Amino acid sequence: MSDSDPLLDIRNLRIEATVYAPGEVPRNAVIVDDVSLRLERGKVMGLIGESGAGKSTIGLAALAYGRGGIRLTGGDIYLNGREIRTASPRQLRRLRGREVTYVAQSAAAAFNPARRLMDQVIEATLRHELCSKAEAEKRAVELFRTLSLPDPENFGKRYPHQVSGGQLQRAMTAMALCPRPDLVIFDEPTTALDVTTQIDVLGAIKTAIRETGVAALYITHDLAVVAQVSDEIMVLRHGKMVEHGTVQQIIEAPREDYTRALISVRAIEHEEKKPTQEPLLRAEGITARYGAMADDVLSNVSVDLYAGQTLALVGESGSGKSTMARVITGLLPPRAGTITFDGKPLPPALKARSREELRQLQMIYQMADVAMNPRQTVRTIIGRPLEFYFNLRGRKRDARVQELLDAIELGEGFADRYPAELSGGQKQRVCIARALAADPKLIICDEVTSALDPLVADGILKLLLNLQAREQVAYLFITHDIATVRAIADSIAVMYQGRVQRYGTKTEVLNPPFDDYTDLLLSSVPEMKLGWLENVLATRKMESAGN
Amino acid sequence: MKGIPLTALLGMAITALFFLAALLAPIIAPYGMSEIVGDVWEPASADYWLGTDNLGRDLLTRMIYGGRTTIFVASAATMVAFTLGAVLGFTAAVYGGWVDQVMSRTNDLVMSIPTLIFALVVLSVMPVTLPILIMVMGLLDSTRVFRLSRAVAVDINVMDFVEAARLRGEGQRWVIFREILPNALSPLVAELGLRFIFAILFISTLSFLGLGVQPPMADWGGIVKENREGIVYGIPAALIPAVAIVTLSISVNLVADWALNRTTSLKGGRGV
Structure with missing residues (x-):
């Protein structure tokens, strides 16, 4: 083996799986088809694509591993010059956790909650008898320091539940780097994190990669993120390679239409509407908490939403934005504060509200698959509000269902399908139609696009904007994604620890002068630019030095 | 019928056979139910396929009529148990709070008394007629169904689609049944x-x-009781209902197993 040999060389990889769709005969599906990939030592390649593109499957194939019923059926995988696709389990055991390691998306689910972090971080290193326990622990502490974890000497003594999500993700990176592997597979390591946490973890991962000189496959659906850490990018779709090139080439001069679509995502232009005189929804001084909890989840939140406009509630997890939705819908009556809807006070509890009040206020959920009864057809799902509120039945109801299906751009033949027979985007569209069926004045959208792929999410946002223009419905849009906010909002409330940190029209909120938190939040959103991560981190360092 | 495993098919066939025999008892039984046709404990012959019982009645006839009673009582009791247990279990799960507490603790109370003893006490003070038998068995069994259906419903009750129905203003009946x-x-x-x-x-x-x-x-239990003394003399009459009970149990189990497997895959289809 000479130095010019690539570390990882995948040739014409083919991966298949048996699909057990409900109500169908099991069939064979090709997950990955004819993908080739070369990774040199010390380089980082980003694998990018939508869900179902096969990117995680290819990542795991570098460990010669297939999750569930996945089979690596064709092609060659050379790691360090050895073919590993057909290697014996014994050979693979020696390889995994030593030459190649893996960082999973959900660190919280990947750590054993009953064991201290240090024991888990050095486990693979000790199992492969690479060094003594003392040396391994020393190495782990060094890695904790590189990954800028707090109190690196003692960090390993803690249990997984005692550290934050971002720290846990970095601990897992330390675990992967501890045995000094040649290759690390990062599988969406920052996807589950808040943006302000993501930037720190991203910075730490990048530093660690640079300092250890390890090669990496970085899997993500976010092009802006992968542009910060990779040398090369491979774009995948439906298990096939679409485009491969350097980061600069992919971002600045993409060759394929699909890549261009991925880059231009969220470039929706939306003219901001000015507040009218009377707000449709006015929440004043809302304070709320769950059950017997000692702390308020919301304290003194006041926002206005005007008819036919969109108010975005932006914030990280735990900021209270979804709680605000529960208060407005009446699921969680507030401890203090009032809600005025359409000029009249809205009863705080769901049970006290009239059918008419309920009709005016509809909700769309984040997870469309659990927001629809799997045992009801689309016709029943959309038709029920029509029956319930307008007493429409039989043919009249079916005609209106079809109108609504047309409105959400789903054609004929969808009415008799079950939710399981729809794609993610189609499911969310049906949920929108269900909300529209009530002919409401306000729809609460709780993270409606965050479980969707970027292109599909774009379609949903465009649909929502069209419907707003046509039906004059107002949206209360709850999201953590600044790009979505830019695309759809008329006014914005930035939430932080249960309070409204900043509130105003879109132009006011998204332009300086910023308060500290909004500045942190906005500057943490990854941009599709080379060197963005370094610039932001350098600016922050300078600022904190200046203070 | 495609994709049903052989064991489940076998189970279904045997179960169907038992149920058919029960339904058509008066037609297929060779003699009258309590007609004395021969000597006590005659061995199996062309006239008496399974021999005769302790009073000289045809055992096959007794088995067929006995199956009819046993299967009817068991089915009716199961229906009572399910209707009662499922409705109450769902109600407890949907209402929650003190309603759930009262219902669940009462259920625990009933469950803490061994069923057989409970049934014996109740039946020894009440007249033993078929309806009462069915009600007692159904009530006692409904505690188990209550636990299961409450547990299942609690899980479903927190799903978004149930919340969506509540936000729409649907009543508890719609939530529970639809x-x-x-x-x-x-x-x-x-x-x-x-x-x-x-x-x-x-x-x-x-x-x-x-x-x-x-x-x-x-009924099968009764036939065992009537003929148990025969075992001492090497008369197998008491074993025949036992065989019937075992055969039917295993067959129904095979079907239930298959249904359970099917459920799990359907659950996967729910998108969890």
Whole structure:
């Protein structure tokens, strides 16, 4: 083996799986088809694509591993010059956790909650008898320091539940780097994190990669993120390679239409509407908490939403934005504060509200698959509000269902399908139609696009904007994604620890002068630019030095 | 019928055979139910396929009529148990709070008394007629169904589609019967099979102890009781109902197992 040999060389990889769709005969599906990939030592390649593109499957194939019923059926995988696709389990055991390691998306689910972090971080290193326990622990502490974890000497003594999500993700990176592997597979390591946490973890991962000189496959659906850490990018779709090139080439001069679509995502232009005189929804001084909890989840939140406009509630997890939705819908009556809807006070509890009040206020959920009864057809799902509120039945109801299906751009033949027979985007569209069926004045959208792929999410946002223009419905849009906010909002409330940190029209909120938190939040959103991560981190360092 | 495993098919066939025999008892039984046709404990012959019992009645006839009673009582009791248990279980889950507490603790209370003893006490003070037998068995079994359906419904109750129905303003009836029941049906159907088998064993036990189906009506437990002395003389009459109970139990179990497997895959289809 000479130095010019690539570390990882995948040739014409083919991966298949048996699909057990409900109500169908099991069939064979090709997950990955004819993908080739070369990774040199010390380089980082980003694998990018939508869900179902096969990117995680290819990542795991570098460990010669297939999750569930996945089979690596064709092609060659050379790691360090050895073919590993057909290697014996014994050979693979020696390889995994030593030459190649893996960082999973959900660190919280990947750590054993009953064991201290240090024991888990050095486990693979000790199992492969690479060094003594003392040396391994020393190495782990060094890695904790590189990954800028707090109190690196003692960090390993803690249990997984005692550290934050971002720290846990970095601990897992330390675990992967501890045995000094040649290759690390990062599988969406920052996807589950808040943006302000993501930037720190991203910075730490990048530093660690640079300092250890390890090669990496970085899997993500976010092009802006992968542009910060990779040398090369491979774009995948439906298990096939679409485009491969350097980061600069992919971002600045993409060759394929699909890549261009991925880059231009969220470039929706939306003219901001000015507040009218009377707000449709006015929440004043809302304070709320769950059950017997000692702390308020919301304290003194006041926002206005005007008819036919969109108010975005932006914030990280735990900021209270979804709680605000529960208060407005009446699921969680507030401890203090009032809600005025359409000029009249809205009863705080769901049970006290009239059918008419309920009709005016509809909700769309984040997870469309659990927001629809799997045992009801689309016709029943959309038709029920029509029956319930307008007493429409039989043919009249079916005609209106079809109108609504047309409105959400789903054609004929969808009415008799079950939710399981729809794609993610189609499911969310049906949920929108269900909300529209009530002919409401306000729809609460709780993270409606965050479980969707970027292109599909774009379609949903465009649909929502069209419907707003046509039906004059107002949206209360709850999201953590600044790009979505830019695309759809008329006014914005930035939430932080249960309070409204900043509130105003879109132009006011998204332009300086910023308060500290909004500045942190906005500057943490990854941009599709080379060197963005370094610039932001350098600016922050300078600022904190200046203070 | 495609994709059903052989064991489940076999189970279905045998179960169907038992149910058919029960339904058509007066037509297919060779003699009258309590007609004395020969000597006591005659061996199997061309006239008496399974021999005769302790009073000289045809055992096959007794078995067929006995199966009719046993299967009828067990089915009816299972139905009572499911209707009662599922409705109450769903109600407890949907209302929650103190309603759930009162119902669940009462259920625990009833469950803490061994069923057989409970049934014996109740049946020894009440007249033992078929309706009362069915009600007692159904009530006692409904505690188990209550636990299962409450547990299943609690899970479904927190799903977004149930919340969506609540936000729409739907009443509890719609939530229970239209949103929760269709999604809880599969695990309940699988449980139905098991409960039915337990009901057969239970009614047979009661009859064997003399507090179940009363003579001259035949039922499997009763046939064992009537013929148990024969075992000492090497007469197999008491073993035949035992074989029938075992065969039916295993067959229903095979079907229930398959139903359970099917449920799990359907659950996957729910997108969890």
